[in-house]
Every structure is written in structure tokens, then in C-alpha cells.
Amino acid sequence: MRLRLSSIALYVSVCLLPAVFLAQSAKPAITLDEFLNTTSITESRIAPDGSAAVIATESPDWKAGDFRHDLWLWTAQAGLRPLTHSGSEENAQWSPDGKWIAFVTGRALPGEPATADGEPESDAAKANRLWVIPVAGGEALPLFREKLDVHAFAWSPDGAALYYSVTEPQTHDQQDAQKDQWKDVIRWREQHRGDLLVKQAVAPALQRAVAVEPPGKTADAKTADGKAAKKEAASTLPPGVETIAKSAISIGEIAPSPDGKTVAFVTEPVHRRIENPADSEVFLVAAAGGNVRQATHNEAVESELRWSPDSRWLHFAVQAAAGSLEGKYRDVQGRLYRLDPATGKIERLGAAFDGSFDQFTLLADGRLLALGLKGTEEQLYLVEGGQAAKLPGLPGSYAALDAARTGNALLVRHSTINQPAQIYLAADPLHPDQLTALTAFNPVFAERAQPEWQPYTWKSDDGRTIEGVLIFPPGKKDAKHLRLFTFIHGGPADADGNRFGADWYDWATLAAANGWLVFRPNYRGSSGYGDDFMLEIAPHLVSKPGRDILAGVDALVKDGYADPAHLAIGGYSYGGYMTNWLITQTTRFKSAVTGAGAVEHAANWGNDDETWDDAWYLGGQPWENPDLYQSEAALFRFDKVKTPTHLVQGGADVRVSYLEGVTMERALESLGVPHSFLVFPGEGHGLAKNPWHGYIKLREELKWLEKYDGK
Numbered sequence: 274m275r276l277r278l279s280s281i282a283l284y285v286s287v288c289l290l291p292a293v294f295l296a297q298s299a300k301p302a303i304t305l306d307e308f309l310n311t312t313s314i315t316e317s318r319i320a321p322d323g324s325a326a327v328i329a330t331e332s333p334d335w336k337a338g339d340f341r342h343d344l345w346l347w348t349a350q351a352g353l354r355p356l357t358h359s360g361s362e363e364n365a366q367w368s369p370d371g372k373w374i375a376f377v378t379g380r381a382l383p384g385e386p387a388t389a390d391g392e393p394e395s396d397a398a399k400a401n402r403l404w405v406i407p408v409a410g411g412e413a414l415p416l417f418r419e420k421l422d423v424h425a426f427a428w429s430p431d432g433a434a435l436y437y438s439v440t441e442p443q444t445h446d447q448q449d450a451q452k453d454q455w456k457d458v459i460r461w462r463e464q465h466r467g468d469l470l471v472k473q474a475v476a477p478a479l480q481r482a483v484a485v486e487p488p489g490k491t492a493d494a495k496t497a498d499g500k501a502a503k504k505e506a507a508s509t510l511p512p513g514v515e516t517i518a519k520s521a522i523s524i525g526e527i528a529p530s531p532d533g534k535t536v537a538f539v540t541e542p543v544h545r546r547i548e549n550p551a552d553s554e555v556f557l558v559a560a561a562g563g564n565v566r567q568a569t570h571n572e573a574v575e576s577e578l579r580w581s582p583d584s585r586w587l588h589f590a591v592q593a594a595a596g597s598l599e600g601k602y603r604d605v606q607g608r609l610y611r612l613d614p615a616t617g618k619i620e621r622l623g624a625a626f627d628g629s630f631d632q633f634t635l636l637a638d639g640r641l642l643a644l645g646l647k648g649t650e651e652q653l654y655l656v657e658g659g660q661a662a663k664l665p666g667l668p669g670s671y672a673a674l675d676a677a678r679t680g681n682a683l684l685v686r687h688s689t690i691n692q693p694a695q696i697y698l699a700a701d702p703l704h705p706d707q708l709t710a711l712t713a714f715n716p717v718f719a720e721r722a723q724p725e726w727q728p729y730t731w732k733s734d735d736g737r738t739i740e741g742v743l744i745f746p747p748g749k750k751d752a753k754h755l756r757l758f759t760f761i762h763g764g765p766a767d768a769d770g771n772r773f774g775a776d777w778y779d780w781a782t783l784a785a786a787n788g789w790l791v792f793r794p795n796y797r798g799s800s801g802y803g804d805d806f807m808l809e810i811a812p813h814l815v816s817k818p819g820r821d822i823l824a825g826v827d828a829l830v831k832d833g834y835a836d837p838a839h840l841a842i843g844g845y846s847y848g849g850y851m852t853n854w855l856i857t858q859t860t861r862f863k864s865a866v867t868g869a870g871a872v873e874h875a876a877n878w879g880n881d882d883e884t885w886d887d888a889w890y891l892g893g894q895p896w897e898n899p900d901l902y903q904s905e906a907a908l909f910r911f912d913k914v915k916t917p918t919h920l921v922q923g924g925a926d927v928r929v930s931y932l933e934g935v936t937m938e939r940a941l942e943s944l945g946v947p948h949s950f951l952v953f954p955g956e957g958h959g960l961a962k963n964p965w966h967g968y969i970k971l972r973e974e975l976k977w978l979e980k981y982d983g984k
Contacts, residue, residue, distance in 0.1 A: 300721055300722040300747075301721060301722065302721060302747065302786040303717070303718065303721040303722070303782075303783065303786050305783070305968070305971065305975070307717050307721070308783045308971075309333065309775070309776065309777070309964070309967065309968050309971065310333065310335075311332070311693070311715050311775045312330050312331070312714040313330060313331045313694075314329070314330055314673070314686060314694055314695070314696060314712065314714065315363070316328070316673070317329070317686060318367055318675055318684070319367075319676065319682060319683070319684040319698075320367050321370070321371045321678040322371055322678070322679050323677030323679070323680045323681070323682025323698075324349065324371070324682075325346065325348045325349075325408070326346075326347045326696065327345070327346055327347075327356065327365045327367065327374055328344070328345040328346075328347060328711070328712065329342065329343070329362070330342070330344075330345065330714070333964030334360065335964060335965070338964070338965055339962075339963065339964070340961065340962075340964060341361075342360060342361055342362055343355060343356075343357060343358075343362065344357040344362045344365050344374070344376060347711045347712075353712060356374070356406065357406070361379045361380050362376045362377070362378045362380075363377055364377045364426075366426070366427065366428060367428075368405075368428050368432040369428055369429075369430060369431065369432040370432050371408065372407065372432075373405050373406065373408065373475075374405065374408060375404065375405045375416075375426065375428065375435060376406070377401050377402070377404075377423050378401065378402065379399040379400065379402075380404075382402075382415060382418055400420040400421060400422055401422045402415050402416065402417065402421065403415070403416040403426055403435060403437055405435075405475065405479065414483065416435060416473060416475070416511070417473070417514075418482075419442075419510065419511050421440075421510075421511075422439060422440065423437045423438070423439060424437075424438045424439065424468060424523055424524055424525065425437065425524055425525055425526050425527045425538070426438070426527060427527040427528060427529055429472070429529055429533065430529055430531050430532070431533065432475075433474060434472050434473060434474045435472070436471070436472050436517065436527050436529060436536060437470075437471060438470050438520075438525075438527060438538070439510075440467075440468055441466045441467055441519065442469075442509060462544070465543040465544060466543070467522050468519075468520045468523050469510075469516050469518075469519055469520075470517045470518040470520065470527065470536070470538060471510065471515060471517060472514070472517050472560075473513060473514045473515075477513055478511065481512065515562065517536060517558060517560070517561075517562040518536075518538070518556070518558045518562065518565045520538075520556070520565075522541065522542055522552055523540060523541045523543050523545075524538045524539070524540060524541075525538075525540065525541040525553075526539040526577070526578050527578075528579065528580060528587070529560060529580075530584040530587075531580055531583070531584050532584040534559065534560055534584070535558070535560060535584070535614060536557070536558050536559075536560055537555060537556065537557050537568070537578050537580070537614075538556050538578075539553060539555055539575050539576065539578060539589075540552060540554055541553055545882060546882040546883075546884060546927070547574065547883050547886065548884050548885055549885060550572040550573055550595075551572065553573070553575055554567055554568070554569045554571075554575065555567075555568040555569040555578070556568060568587075568614065568617065569598075569612070569619070572601055572602035573591045573595060573597050573598055573602070574592070574595040575590070576589065576590055576591070576592060576595075577590040577632065577633065579634070579635050580635075581611075581635060581639045582635065582637060582638070582639050582678075583639065585613070586611040587611065587612045587614055588611045588612075588622075588633070589611075589612070590607060590609055590610070590630065591607065591608045592607050593629045593646075593766040593767075593800040593807075594764065594765075594766030594807070594886065595607075598619060602885065602889055603808060603889060604766060604798075604810075604811070604886065604889060604890070605804040605808065606628065606629035606800050606801070606803070606804055607629040607630040607631050607646075607800070608623075608630060609621070609623050609630050609633060609643060609656060610622060622641065622656050622658070622659070623643065623645075623654070623656040623659065623660065623661040625659050626645055626654065626656075626661035627647070627803050628645045628646050628647030628648075628800075628801050628802075629645070629766075629801050630643050630644065630645055630646075630654075630656075631644040631645070631651065631672075632644045632672070632674050634674040634675055634676040634683070635676060636676050636681070636702055637677065637678055637679055637680065637681070640657070641655070642654070642655060642656070642674055642676065642683070642702060643661070643674075644671055644672065645661060646768060646800055647801050648728070648740060648768075648770065648801055649742060649769070649770030649771050649801075650670055650770055651672065651770070651772070651801075652664070652666045653674070653685070653705045655703065664703055664704070664705055664706075665704055665705070665706040666705050666706050667687060667705075667706050667708070668689060669687055669689035669692065669771050669772060670687070670688060670689070670770060670771055670772035671685050671686065671687050672685070672686040672687070672772075673685060676702060681700065681701060681702055682698060682700060682702075683701075683705065684696065684698060684699075685697050685699060685708070688772050688773035689771050689773060690726050690744065690771055690772065690773060691724070691773070691782070692718075693714060693773050693775070694772075694773050695712045695713065696710075696712045697710055698711055715775070718775070722748065722786065724744050724745055724782050724785035724791075725744075725745050725747075726744045726771070727750075728740060728741070728742060728743075729741050729742065729743045729825075729829075731824060731825050731829075732824065732828075733797075733820060733821045733824045734820050734824055735820075737797070737809075737821070739794065739796060739797070739825060741769065741792060741793050741794035742769050742792075742793040742795075743790065743829075743834065744784075744785045744790070744791040744793070745790055746787075746789065746790065747786060752790075753834060754834075754835075754836045755789070755790035755834060755835060756788065756789055756835075756836055756839030756840075756841070757790050757791075757826070757829060757834070757835035757836065757839065757840050758784050758790070758841045758842070758843065758978065759794070759825075759826060759840070759842045759862075760781050760784065760792065760793050760843055760848070761794065761843070761844030761847075761848035761851045761852060762793065762844070762847075762848055763778075763844065763845055763846030763848045764798070764800070764846070765796070765799060765818065766799070766800045766807065767799060767800060768795045768800055768802070769794075770801075777960055777966075777968070777970050777971050778959075778960075778967075781793060783975075784975070784978075787975060787978075789978070790829075790834060790835060792825065792826070792829060792835075794825045796818035796819075796821040796851075797809045797810050797817055797821055798810030798818050810890065811889065811891075811892065812890065812891050812892035812898070812901055812905075814850075814874070814890045814891055814905045815851060815854040815905050815907070816854070816904075816905060818851060819854050819855055819858060822851065823855065823858065823859065826840065826861075837861065838863075839982055840861055840863060841863055841864045841978050841981075841982070842855060842856070842862045842865050842866075843865060843866035843867060844867065845867070845868040845869055845921075846868070846869050846870065846928070846929065846958065848867075848870070849868050849869050849870020849871075850871055850907075851870070852866075852867040853867055853871070853872050853937065854907045856907075856914050856916040856918060857907050857910035857911060857913050857914055858910075860913075860915040860916065862916050863916070864916065864919070864977055864978055864980070864982070865916045865917070865919070866918075866919045866921075866974040866977055867918060867919070867920055867921075867937075868920065868922065868970070869921070869922055869923065869928065869934075869958055870929060870933070871906075872907045872911075872937045872940070873903075873906040873907075873909075874887065874891055874895070874906050876930070876932070876933075877929065877930065877933055878891075878894070878902075880929075880930035880932070880933075881928060881929065881930075882927045883928065891905065907937075908936065908937075911940045911941075914940075914944065914946055916946070917946065917947035917948065917977070917980075918937075918946065918947075918948045919948065919949045919951075919973065919977040920934050920937060920938060920948065920949065920950045920951070921934075921950075921951045921952075921953070921974075922934035922935075922952050922953070923952075923953050923955075923956035923957050923958060923959075923960055924953055924954045924955060924956060925954075925955050927957065927958070928957070934950060934952070935950075947981075949973070949977065951969070951970065953966040953969075
């Protein structure tokens, strides 16, 4: 289901408009085209000495019907400039000496067509190889030519080699035998192979890359030699590669210790479906290879391995709704831990913090800085032992921490509801309120009328205080009797607050620009409000948070903000679950827009890639708690639905199967409820394949809200 001040009502008379309204009204509202033509910052890494940064972005390529993934290099001398140009580079990492940047890309190798017949490769056929590029200038080179998908990688501490993980290759005979015996049949689970953790020296690999790619030479893939070379490249490891460890399942993260003695890695299921948290554990192996030691045994999903500078401790995180090391699996807030590899002892860090920890980084002196979500903002905290001290910060939300290995420089991302995320440099890591901007993407938002916002609190039906966010149309802060769009976040382990969003999933400010008062409730199950608040969602997966949301709508009507004759509702992923449920509970909403939300839980449990999580929410497997699986399912209450509903679904979604949308559409059709259903072919849960799919989704949702607004 995941995808992630007290309220003061100040009445402002229409005839006494504040100066801010006059300023805002002079600016035009942002358009759909402008809103979705944004550049998103996906990753950022600071150079080891803090003098430079590599920044990864994603932007729509409307002509190609694809998303570009580019790398940018910032230096104090030259500012920001493009580092790569093919549009398919991700996960950039600095070499320890700061002279090279390694990255993963699906770009074709130089000097040869993508396939034997010269036609472009399909996404499924592309190999995500490991490449390196010199920071001082020059062309990027592949570390190997073999057709291997790199799952994770890391530089060795001396920078002479790269560790990476790949699916264990098959021999030619194994490939031929499988093809002869099974043809195109998929043997579910049986055909899965685990990963190899390998080490490859960089210098000889680059020498080979230069030697086989002389300028102007093009390999002829149609010749016999070309075919033989392709066959060889498809199934063997690169020359000179050392196998350090084997894993029965995939390796998702790799972290060599600074002293060069040990390599830590985290496993994950080959099929990418979280059916058992035990598939995710931390393992240790000597840097030269040998016996692999399992360092954790729990029901949590570990991530973000970080060694202390002295190699004494291995730190890691468990994200919100990914379990914990304290007992059996349960969805609680994000946690931080450190492991002593010598003794196996694990300590929880920052346990006194009552918010949710997210990413973290280690300073050069070993101190730990972490992102902490509490309420509507995510700020930086210095974590020492069991305590967490909030650092001075700017209003809004921070993200993407990365500290230099030497010196004090800290790289952060920061945004507010009205300020697009940018990358900043903090010269003093303990003062992230003093920042130098490194990027200036998406300037159009500053040139358009900005909505205003405020936190909003109310009491649920059982007296529990709930918080959310109100986003007003530009120039209408604190206006009354506005048409209300209740926009429900996914997760449910997430929280809406003071951070920027501008895409097909997070379009609250665009809805506000179109005249809606947007209500974003942080219902029970949301993170940032304590473990108990998250745990109260179970086992009533939709009914309990549903009551929180409806109580919030009631409060907004009572306080005069919302016009009860103009109410709409919507959400995606878990927000879709809630939307589907709530239209069975009331007919007060004039329209609904929903996406990737289940309407029943048994089949969804079988199709969902987070099966374990679903079973926890509902108190067991379907046969262990069948009554609750039915009572918490919207489908069995659809005879009460009257709300015109617009549905969207990714055709290849494995988080929430598109068949949930098919089932819902069939129910609405049989009941005669006005509806529309869009399926985006090839798209998963995140609609990350074609930007036009997200554009059409949002265009049609806005039209649907207007059509049934009842004006």
C-alpha cells in the first residue's frame, strides 16, 4: 500500500482583502502543463572532501514518451553543469579520492547496435551496467560489457575496485537446457536464482573498455563473430572479477568497512515481494571473501547501511511500516540502530524521539544526523545514544542527507509547500538553517499565484486528536464556505505537511490553484505522531482511519471552511483504499477520484508485493481472519455507493493489482453509478514509464471534479 500550531480560524471579509491577495492575484494560476513539466531531484551525493556534489534528476521527455534520468555536477568554481547526456543514469557514487563517479545506466554500449537486428532494445531486454566517468572531464566508460544487471554497488575504501551484486549467471549449457526443456514457461519461484557479490578492479577494466572501443569502429552484431561475442557477453562474468560471496536471494545494498576488512550487505527477495521479513537481513563477509555471517535475525526490513569512520559500528535504519527489531513484526515508526560486528550486539539509537526517523548520515567524527518526521515537518536531529536533539532548521521539510567524509560540509534537500525542492550545502552540519543553494530547478512556481496553507486539528469520534493540512486557493487564506477536496495520502505510513509536491500523485497545490480548498488528513496509521498512533489502525484497516477523515470533514463544515454542498474526495494507493471505502459510508461527496486502491483484501493479499504487511494490518492470513477481511472490504458495501467515481490503474501494478480496479468498475457498472475507468498499459504502481500517463490521469481527474461539483 505504500507508495509516503493549533488551528486558528481568522475570518477575513471579502471587502478587506489583505495585501498578499493583491500580490497573488497579479500572478496567473499555474497550468497543468507547467505543473507536470517539473524536474525532480531524485538523489544527491557530496564529494568526499565536500568540494563538489553530484545530483540526479528525473524529468519528462514528452516527445519520447519517457522519463529522463540525468546526472549534474556542482562545483564552487563552475556551479551546476550537466555531467551525463544519455538520460538513463542513476545511483551515482563518488570514488574515495573524488576523481571518479560510478553510476548505473541502461544505455547501450558504444560501437554496437542495441540488438542484433539494429532495433532498439525493449526495457526488459536492457542491461543496467556499471559505468564510471572522470570528474575532471572525459567520456564515461563501462566497467564491463557482459549483459548483467547491477543490483547494488559500492567503491572499495581505497578506490581501486568496485563491489557489486548481480544475479548468478548461467552457463551456456544451462541456458540452452532451460530453453529446450521449458520454452517460454515461467516456473514460479523455481527458476529464481540468487546473487553473487563480486569485486572488480577498476583500472584494468577501464583499459579493456578503451581497447575494445577504438574511435569510429562499430561492431557488426550480424556477423558470426558478433553473434558469438553477444552470446559470450550474455552469460559470463567479466574478466578479472572475484566472487566474494553468494546469496540464495538478492543483494540490495553493499557497504565495505572503511578499514577495508569487511563487507556488509542486505538481502532482499528475488521476486521483490515482501512475503517474509526474514528475507531482509544484514550479512558480513571478509573483504577477500570466505564465510558469510548473518548479523541480524528479526522481522524487520533493514536498509541504509553506514559504517562509522573507525569501522567500529555498522549503522542501519528500519523505515516506517517496515517492522522493528523489538519483537514480532508490527508497523511502527522509522528507527535507527547500530551493530557491533565483533560481538553481534545491536543498540537502538534515538529511542526517546517520538517521531519517525527516515534517512541518516554520519559526520567525519562519527556523529549521526538523521531526518525526523514529527507532525507536518521533517527536520534534522543530532542523535546521540538514546537521545535526539533537534537542530536549528528552516520551516518546511528536509531530505537526502549526505555528509562529507572529511571536513564539515553537509548536503541536504529542502522544500516547502510553495518552494520546489532544491539541493543546499551547509558549511556547518549542526546549523542546517544556514544554507547555500546549489540548484534552482522549476522557477515557474515562483512566477505563479501561490496557495497558502495551515495545519488543522480536530477530534475524531473517540476523542483522539487528529492533525492535517488545509491548502487554500491563492488569495483565499481563511476564506469560508469553499468547495472542499479531501485528498488522502498513501502509505498509510506517511504524512502530509509542509513539503513540495508536483506530480501525478501529489497535486494538492494544483487542485488549490483550480479553486479547491484541499484537506489533507493525517489519519491514524500516519507516521510522525508516535508508534501508538500508527498501531491504532490495526486491525481495522479502513474503518478506523475512515472515521478520522469523516470527522475532519464534519469539523471543517462546522467551522465554516467547507461548503457541505460542494464536497469531493480522492486518493491513490492507500488513499485509493480509503476513497473506495468512504464512498460506501456516506453519499455526501459529489464526486470521487481514486487510483490503485483495493476493494477487497483476500485476492489483493495474494497479488500484493507487500503481502506480509497486509496480513499484519488485518490480523492474520485470509483464512485466519476471514470475517475481518470481509468487514473491512469496500466491495461488500457497494450497494450503498451513489458517488460518481473516476478510477485509474497501472496495467502492470503488483502493489495493487489492476484487477481490483476491474472489480470495482464492474460493481459500479452493475449498480448504474456514473464512473470512468482508465488503465495505463505497462505501468506499475508508480506510473513511472510514460509521463503522458500521469498527464492524462491528472487532466481527467480535474475534469471529473469540475463535472460533478454541483455548481
